[in-house]
Amino acid sequence: MADTPIAPAGHVRLGSNSGQSMTRREGVAKVTGKANYAADNKPEGLLHAVYLESGIARGKVISLNTEAALAHPGVVHVMTPENAPSLAVSPDEKPVPFSARMEVLQDNRVRYAGQPIALVLAETLEAATEGARLLAPEYEAEPARIGFENGEAYDPEFVTTGTPPARQVGDIDAERKKAAHTVEVTVDTPLQYHNAMEPHVIIAQWDGDKLTIDMPNQAIGLARAGIATYLGIDPENVTLRSPYLGGGFGSKAVVFGPQYLAMLAAREVGRPVKLVLRRDQMFGPVQHRSATRQTVRIDLDKDGRILALDHHSLSTTSSFDDWLESAANASLSIYASPAIKVSHTGLRVDTGTPGAVRAPGLASGTAALEVAVDAAAYRMKQDPLDFRLLNYAETDPGTGKPFSAKALRECYAEGAARFGWKGRPLEPGQMRDADGYLTGWGVGTALFHAPFFPAKASAVIRSDGSVGAQTSGADMGQGAWTALAQMAADGLGMPADEIEFEIGHSGLPDGSVAGGSAHTASAGSALFAAGSDAVRQVAEIAMNDPESPLYGAGNEGVRASGGRLHRVDDPARGETYAEILTRAGIAEVEGQGRGRREKSAAEQYAMYSHGAVFAEVKIDPDLYQVRVSRLVGAFAAGRIINPRLAKSQLNGGMIWGLSFALHEEGIHDLRSGRPINNDLAGYHVPVLADVPSVESILVEEHDPHANALGIKGVGEIGITGTVGAIANAVWHATGVRPQRYPIHIKDLLEGELARQRG
Amino acid sequence: MTRSLTLTINGTKHDIELEDARPTLLDVLRERVGLTGTKKGCDRGQCGACTVLVDGRRINSCLALAMSHDGAEITTIEGVADGETLHPVQAAFIENDGFQCGYCTPGQIMSAIGLFSENGTANDPEQLREGMSGNICRCAAYAGITEALLDAQTRLSGKE
Ligand code: FES
Ligand code: FES
Numbered sequence: 001m002a003d004t005p006i007a008p009a010g011h012v013r014l015g016s017n018s019g020q021s022m023t024r025r026e027g028v029a030k031v032t033g034k035a036n037y038a039a040d041n042k043p044e045g046l047l048h049a050v051y052l053e054s055g056i057a058r059g060k061v062i063s064l065n066t067e068a069a070l071a072h073p074g075v076v077h078v079m080t081p082e083n084a085p086s087l088a089v090s091p092d093e094k095p096v097p098f099s100a101r102m103e104v105l106q107d108n109r110v111r112y113a114g115q116p117i118a119l120v121l122a123e124t125l126e127a128a129t130e131g132a133r134l135l136a137p138e139y140e141a142e143p144a145r146i147g148f149e150n151g152e153a154y155d156p157e158f159v160t161t162g163t164p165p166a167r168q169v170g171d172i173d174a175e176r177k178k179a180a181h182t183v184e185v186t187v188d189t190p191l192q193y194h195n196a197m198e199p200h201v202i203i204a205q206w207d208g209d210k211l212t213i214d215m216p217n218q219a220i221g222l223a224r225a226g227i228a229t230y231l232g233i234d235p236e237n238v239t240l241r242s243p244y245l246g247g248g249f250g251s252k253a254v255v256f257g258p259q260y261l262a263m264l265a266a267r268e269v270g271r272p273v274k275l276v277l278r279r280d281q282m283f284g285p286v287q288h289r290s291a292t293r294q295t296v297r298i299d300l301d302k303d304g305r306i307l308a309l310d311h312h313s314l315s316t317t318s319s320f321d322d323w324l325e326s327a328a329n330a331s332l333s334i335y336a337s338p339a340i341k342v343s344h345t346g347l348r349v350d351t352g353t354p355g356a357v358r359a360p361g362l363a364s365g366t367a368a369l370e371v372a373v374d375a376a377a378y379r380m381k382q383d384p385l386d387f388r389l390l391n392y393a394e395t396d397p398g399t400g401k402p403f404s405a406k407a408l409r410e411c412y413a414e415g416a417a418r419f420g421w422k423g424r425p426l427e428p429g430q431m432r433d434a435d436g437y438l439t440g441w442g443v444g445t446a447l448f449h450a451p452f453f454p455a456k457a458s459a460v461i462r463s464d465g466s467v468g469a470q471t472s473g474a475d476m477g478q479g480a481w482t483a484l485a486q487m488a489a490d491g492l493g494m495p496a497d498e499i500e501f502e503i504g505h506s507g508l509p510d511g512s513v514a515g516g517s518a519h520t521a522s523a524g525s526a527l528f529a530a531g532s533d534a535v536r537q538v539a540e541i542a543m544n545d546p547e548s549p550l551y552g553a554g555n556e557g558v559r560a561s562g563g564r565l566h567r568v569d570d571p572a573r574g575e576t577y578a579e580i581l582t583r584a585g586i587a588e589v590e591g592q593g594r595g596r597r598e599k600s601a602a603e604q605y606a607m608y609s610h611g612a613v614f615a616e617v618k619i620d621p622d623l624y625q626v627r628v629s630r631l632v633g634a635f636a637a638g639r640i641i642n643p644r645l646a647k648s649q650l651n652g653g654m655i656w657g658l659s660f661a662l663h664e665e666g667i668h669d670l671r672s673g674r675p676i677n678n679d680l681a682g683y684h685v686p687v688l689a690d691v692p693s694v695e696s697i698l699v700e701e702h703d704p705h706a707n708a709l710g711i712k713g714v715g716e717i718g719i720t721g722t723v724g725a726i727a728n729a730v731w732h733a734t735g736v737r738p739q740r741y742p743i744h745i746k747d748l749l750e751g752e753l754a755r756q757r758g
Numbered sequence: 759m760t761r762s763l764t765l766t767i768n769g770t771k772h773d774i775e776l777e778d779a780r781p782t783l784l785d786v787l788r789e790r791v792g793l794t795g796t797k798k799g800c801d802r803g804q805c806g807a808c809t810v811l812v813d814g815r816r817i818n819s820c821l822a823l824a825m826s827h828d829g830a831e832i833t834t835i836e837g838v839a840d841g842e843t844l845h846p847v848q849a850a851f852i853e854n855d856g857f858q859c860g861y862c863t864p865g866q867i868m869s870a871i872g873l874f875s876e877n878g879t880a881n882d883p884e885q886l887r888e889g890m891s892g893n894i895c896r897c898a899a900y901a902g903i904t905e906a907l908l909d910a911q912t913r914l915s916g917k918e
Contacts, residue, residue, distance in 0.1 A: 023852050023853060023855065024852065024855070024857075026860070027851075027852035028844070028852065029860075030857060030860030030863050031835075031844065031848040031849075031851050031852055031857075031860075031863060031864075031867060032795070032835065032836065032839055032844070032848065033793075033794070033795015033796070033834065033835035033836045033864050034795065034836075035860055036794075037794075037797070037861065039788075039794070039798070040788075040794035042789075042792070073777075074777070124777070124781075124789075125785060125789065126777075126778070126780040126781055126785075130780075195896055196859070196861075196896055197797070197799045197805065197807060197859065197861040197862050197894065197895070197896045197897070198797070198799070198859070198861040199798075199799070244859070244860065245859060246797070246859045246860070246861030247858075247859040247861060247896050247897055248859075249896075276798070278801060279799070279800040279801065279802065279804075279805075475859075476859055477857075477858030477859030477860065477861075477897045477899075478858065479858070644855050645855070647901075648855050648858060648899055648901070648902055649858075651898070651899075651900075651901045651902075652858060652897050652898040652899060653898075655898035655900060656898060659898075679800065679802055679804055680799070680800045680802070680804035680805050680894060681802070681804045685894060685896060686898060686900070687890075687891035687892075687893070687894055688886075688887040688888075688890045688891050688893070688895075688900050688903060688904065689887045689888050689891040690891075691887075691898070691900040691901070692883075692884075692887065694900070694901050695901070
């Protein structure tokens with residue numbers, strides 16, 4: 001594909017679709033119940049699968065009453081380590097990116113509570129459920145290692161999937177010697193579970209060695225390659241359909257053990273198999289956010305400039321795999337400091353393996369860093385916003401590179417103005433509202449990477465005037481159906497609602513991962529390029545056709561809009577795509593496009609989206625119950641394709657930040673290792689009453705380097721900064737500096753008592 | 759022991775045979791009647807994704823055994839639009855971007871329709887938020903949901 005057109009770097013003119021707040025393309029399907037999610041499919045002969053999960057966190061399964069399960073009416077098959085087929089590749093291998101070590105009944109070892117230990121297939125869901133219950137497992141249990149105090153500490157070779165575990169910039173010891181003030185905070189963050197509303201689900205059906213899967217997935221190309229490898233079949237033989245995901249948040253980028261069990265079982269019994277995880281099963285084999293214990297030390301000169309920033313994170317992982325939250329790396333890119341040290345250690349506990357959860361690394365990292373920065377500002381008796389401006393990073397502190405664009409100053413200014421930050425008392429505990437609630441204001445800086453993944457797309461223009469575009473990309477709610485179609489339409493020179501548009505299928509050109517906040521930039525660039533390529537071909541036909549009013553107009557001389565090409569110097573002179581192709585006797589032209597980032601730009605610049613989040617909390621003076629009464633975030637993320645959808649992402653992200661600060665906490669019993677709040681009543685996430693007012697501002701930013709179209713991401717940044725902003729507002733209301741998330745009433749009461757004792 | 763029951767779903771009578779009494783109303787709608795618009799998010803009455811109207815009242819269909827509603831009138835998300843014309847709550851959800859992934863949306867809309875008929879259309883945002891707090895949206899499209907609810911109330915009270 002050497003001659004595939006790549007949109008040139010710099011300033012590319014997009015058409016009139018981009019930048020518009022169009023409503024969602026799939027809106028009617030979603031509000032009428034017609035949108036087809038994976039679990040809604042029902043192939044002929046479908047069997048229901050339910051897996052039995054381990055009730056212990058470490059040890060062995062020594063017996064399962066398979067006979068009892070098989071005797072239950074409707075039960076068709078029971079898979080246990082005794083009879084389970086193997087994968088073509090060891091489940092401990094990681095043949096493609098986004099693989100994780102997994103359990104597919106390869107032996108009777110148990111390495112965490114909730115691990116699948118048997119699979120039951122039955123004619124009905126009820127029979128499969130009862131069959132699984134009848135298995136009545138017996139175990140040989142070993143003591144569970146759970147919590148910061150009981151895990152096994154180790155020095156990791158890497159964090160996440162290959163990032164060095166430690167970095168140093170400058171001479172931290174030398175800078176510390178110059179310091180006039182030192183602030184140090186320690187903050188704990190808990191295990192957090194993605195809990196997309198749609199649980200993980202798969203419907204697998206085989207036809208010979210061809211496999212068709214309905215499964216929500218964020219990374220269709222990678223999933224297909226992984227599935228083919230693990231099952232020992234040709235990737236061409238895997239069809240994966242994922243038109244709608246009921247949320248993903250990182251967990252649907254990976255295919256886990258349970259889905260493989262369903263695929264194996266379907267092959268075994270020769271019938272389609274459907275497996276839907278129960279909500280309680282979402283707290284085991286399908287990843288979570290590591291717990292962290294972070295220490296941030298800030299050394300300051302006499303004016304409050306940061307001299308040394310030292311951020312360490314202890315992050316938890318499983319006993320058998322290596323993902324670690326890269327929390328400390330948050331300190332590499334936000335505040336200027338001549339010396340920075342970031343480091344990570346690992347702690348092995350008996351849970352499933354963690355993975356990427358919305359804003360991996362930076363959500364947890366800023367949750368600690370922003371608290372430390374706030375404490376430093378207070379030490380200097382400076383307004384927290386002024387302190388942040390004093391320590392504003394003009395270049396990327398971790399690499400010394402210039403930023404591709406950074407409108408953070410504008411974010412601070414616009415957010416503060418909208419929130420009404422001015423006049424905030426410096427001292428805590430000064431504000432009460434009319435009802436007597438303790439009131440506090442806090443700010444946090446938001447940041448997220450702006451990666452770019454190579455993506456492909458195709459587009460078509462037909463002689464009947466119809467046009468279309470395709471890529472395998474995924475819409476997990478972020479708005480890909482709409483925003484990507486807008487970009488494709490701009491490439492095609494058509495109104496977005498007049499193009500055929502397809503995503504969410506493995507048969508389409510690989511649109512890469514819906515993750516890393518990079519999907520709009522990556523897949524969108526490919527779609528725009530594909531559309532432009534198709535138009536270019538039509539233009540060439542016209543310009544070489546003496547009968548065309550565009551004859552001889554020259555490459556720069558024509559422009560596409562409304563399905564028509566016209567001369568730049570005379571818009572009246574032109575004709576429609578249909579006229580051009582029909583006269584030429586060509587049924588259709590197909591355009592190909594790739595999205596790519598210039599290598600030189602990637603090497604030269606640090607690329608991030610930035611933002612500032614302001615929070616107001618109200619706290620009951622007797623009960624210490626915390627409510628976030630207002631959240632205002634201002635974000636600069638390059639070119640915005642659809643402001644309505646971008647705001648929804650940012651608002652949702654900020655509410656995830658609120659959830660991190662005040663609600664979410666995966667609790668495991670220290671003795672048994674079992675999750676004890678593995679349902680949506682015990683594992684708290686915000687409901688409407690928790691979110692009275694959230695507002696995001698899109699700050700204008702032109703990024704000439706991030707990619708040809710200047711697009712960055714908005715999907716994850718909202719969480720970052722928000723967690724700290726809320727913790728800082730809680731401090732401002734009470735004078736108690738939170739040391740763990742979620743912030744508990746108990747901590748505030750104890751903090752208040754400690755304060756009173758002096 | 760097989761059981762039979764009759765449900766009137768979105769105005770159409772369905773005679774349903776069950777092998778036993780175990781299936782929930784939610785699973786009967788989804789797996790047996792083939793109306794998959796109603797979603798399962800938790801199967802425990804904790805998320806609201808499965809909200810439907812039974813004899814005009816909103817309930818969590820995952821917490822109801824189908825058998826116990828023999829003879830009932832059920833309204834699901836598939837039954838609220840009038841042909842091609844969306845119900846005002848549906849239209850308001852689209853226009854105010856009251857969803858992202860859409861998985862909680864059928865439940866949100868059914869819950870809102872139920873709430874409005876319980877409450878009339880009292881225009882108190884705080885009451886609305888409280889009344890809709892049995893419906894979790896993990897995407898946290900709550901800003902859009904709030905606007906959609908207020909807009910829907912306006913539409914329903916004929917002020918538009
Ligand atoms: S599925 Fe019924 S309340 Fe969650
Ligand atoms: S729109 Fe995704 S859960 Fe509500």
